[in-house]
Amino acid sequence: MNKILKEDKNEIEYLLKSVNKLATDFIQSLDDRATSTNHEVEITSTLASQGLGAQTTLKHFVEKFSDIIVASSGPRYWGFVTGGATPAAIAGDWLATVYDQNTQSIKGQGDISALIEIETIQLLLDLFNLPDSFLGGFVTGATMSNYTCLAVGRQWLGKQLGKDIAKQGVCENLKILSATPHSSAIKSLSMLGIGSNNIIKVKTIKGNREAIDIDDLKQQIKRLNNQPFMLISSAGTVNTVDFDNFEEIAILKQDHNFWWHIDAAFGGFAACSPQYKHLLKDWESADSITVDCHKWLNVPYESAIYFIKDRHKTLQIETFQNSNAPYLGDPMDDFNYLNFLPENSRRLKALPAWFTLKAYGKQGYRDIVENCVAMTQLLAEFINSNEHFELLAPVHLNTVCFRLSDTSKSTNEFLERLNKRAKVFMTATVFNGDTAIRAALVNWRTNKKDIEIAIDEMLSLA
């Protein structure tokens, strides 16, 4: 064994104690830590022949990077849709690294990590009040979950047209309908060879809405003249968390032949609250659903799940099976995650989710969701009542979309200055053709004090 590795092996307890101290200090600094940095970092391009050992490496890391790591898991980072990490999720995530399992099969590989994943999927179905007719698994993010679901949808569409796309490739012009797909769904269509230009855009409800116009959807379906299609629907949209009307779509599904996918990356968490679960009414009729865990479940990156109806199991296996590896067994008999999703080797991604679900339960997630929505409403009330800002869309759940009311001033410039001050972070967007700002609140730590700090910051610049 390499001498330095051997020393590190012997000193592992001391090393982990040092890491523990650094991690604890970071977590305890989150309320006050900068949400952005403009520090330059000098990039090193040579690797020394002799290693430093883990403890000295940690020291170098601290000197070079640790102070300028921003609080993206903190309470006022409202950019993109960035969750935090609950204490229990951090514990699970650390252990997933330490255990370093390759989570694959239930039997045959001699480890139980896939059973932990299967149990976690059951807990999540229960959290979302979804039936166990869905099979699920963990992937790296909602992009990969959308990809996984749409890949199985593509196989279904092929079968309707008498083709096995997994074997033959995309040899048909597939019909995809959507009103406001997230960019990752469009990216998935390009990765799947369907083509990102091949979405038939359905109108949205008139006014400042991003949800699908059901009448226009009916018109588009009529125009397809009984051709099978795939519908990508939203729960909710990334700018304004607008929800398509799933009750209406479920009724359409009874009479029309389509694969129904719901991107519920963060809106799916509306199911945790009796106050908001109506937004998802009838979503269980979908064929596939995407939910991101590194958003509102507040587990660390990279974590998302797909749910796909078990009646599509054969299509899913056709899409992802490792058919040239006889040592992996028959995918229909020997359950193995690598025949159900894009990755072959995979870490025990379920463990942080398992820990946080067990630690906080349904009530914990109801509290997190309802608190984030209440904080969003506080921020929206301020924006609505202040002359300097204009709310661009109703607040459906946990995002606020707004701009400066004086259109001679640049909203982008305002945002740049706001983010540079590093007390709060938001993202630029375009809504209905307007340059806008969006804040998405999905962090378990955010409280009234954070909203007050953000408002003070906004006022001092406006």
Ligand SMILES: Cc1ncc(COP(=O)(O)O)c(C=O)c1O
């Ligand atoms: C609705 C929606 N779908 C998909 C994604 C992509 O998620 P990820 O970045 O985890 O791949 C996002 C990210 O914000 C999203 O909001």
